Amino acid sequence: MKIPQSSWRGSVEILVPFHDLDPLEICWHGHYVRYFELARTNLLQNIDYDYPGMRASGYAWPIIELYIRYARALRYQQRICVGAWLTEWENRLKIDYLIRDAMSGERLTRGYSVQVAVDMKTREMCLESPPVLLEKLRRASRPTPQTDRSLVP
Numbered sequence: 570m571k572i573p574q575s576s577w578r579g580s581v582e583i584l585v586p587f588h589d590l591d592p593l594e595i596c597w598h599g600h601y602v603r604y605f606e607l608a609r610t611n612l613l614q615n616i617d618y619d620y621p622g623m624r625a626s627g628y629a630w631p632i633i634e635l636y637i638r639y640a641r642a643l644r645y646q647q648r649i650c651v652g653a654w655l656t657e658w659e660n661r662l663k664i665d666y667l668i669r670d671a672m673s674g675e676r677l678t679r680g681y682s683v684q685v686a687v688d689m690k691t692r693e694m695c696l697e698s699p700p701v702l703l704e705k706l707r708r709a710s711r712p713t714p715q716t717d718r719s720l721v722p
Contacts, residue, residue: 577655577709579612582671585647596643601678602635605666608653609682612664616655616709618702626701627689630662634683641677648672658706660697661685 583604591597613619623630643649648671657663661683668678686695686702 577612577616577706578652579608579610579615579654580650580652581607581611583607583649583651585643585645585649587645589643590645594645598637598639601637601639601643601668601680604649604651604668605637605653605680605682608651608666609664612653612655616705618705622705624689626699628695628699628701629687629689630684631687632682632684633661635680636682637678637680639678641675643668643677649677655706656681657683658698658702662698662702 581604585596589596589600610619613622618626620630650669650671652667652669653664655662656665662685663681663683666678666680666682667676669676686699687693688695
């Protein structure tokens with residue numbers, strides 16, 4: 570399945586708040602995970618398989634791996650763009666992240682997370698992604714006015 574560039578992505582813009590700073594007056598490293606989560610949630614909403622939908626389909630998707638590479642510190646009141654895109658889906662969800670400065674476009678942080686499907690009835694990890702995810706991805710691949718600007722008058 571080819572990755573459609575416009576529909577299997579998510580992004581949020583954040584203004585780094587004061588309460589996210591550490592004693593050195595830079596964003597505490599643990600908050601980056603929350604910023605990734607906001608972008609991941611937007612991505613999942615874009616494919617119509619957000620956390621309530623996952624639960625309703627009978628699967629939990631715990632994170633089993635997380636990687637963050639800090640290139641530049643985030644500062645108070647810095648406007649950042651956090652992007653997330655799906656890079657693996659057949660056996661697990663691997664989502665890549667990129668945090669950029671909203672004004673300059675400078676790359677500040679990158680990372681990824683890995684999630685696996687767990688059948689909520691049996692509590693067993695699935696070795697393949699469930700059909701419901703694949704169907705959601707197929708549907709998200711279809712052009713819509715939100716994902717294909719050629720369809721908008």
